[in-house]
Amino acid sequence: MLTLILYYMKKRITIMIDEDLDKKLRVFQAKVIQKNQSSYSYSQALNEALRKTL
Numbered sequence: 535m536l537t538l539i540l541y542y543m544k545k546r547i548t549i550m551i552d553e554d555l556d557k558k559l560r561v562f563q564a565k566v567i568q569k570n571q572s573s574y575s576y577s578q579a580l581n582e583a584l585r586k587t588l
Contacts, residue, residue: 559583
């Protein structure tokens with residue numbers, strides 16, 4: 535059995551996010567936390583949203 539493990543290089547950057555987008559990301563993050571009853575960082579929410587759209 536072949537197991538494929540993907541490692542993503544992480545990079546710390548600073549960006550400016552509009553207030554309305556920040557609120558939408560935080561609402562999305564809160565929904566995921568409530569649904570899964572586990573932690574879900576703001577960075578994870580942002581990365582998932584970007585992966586869906588790019």
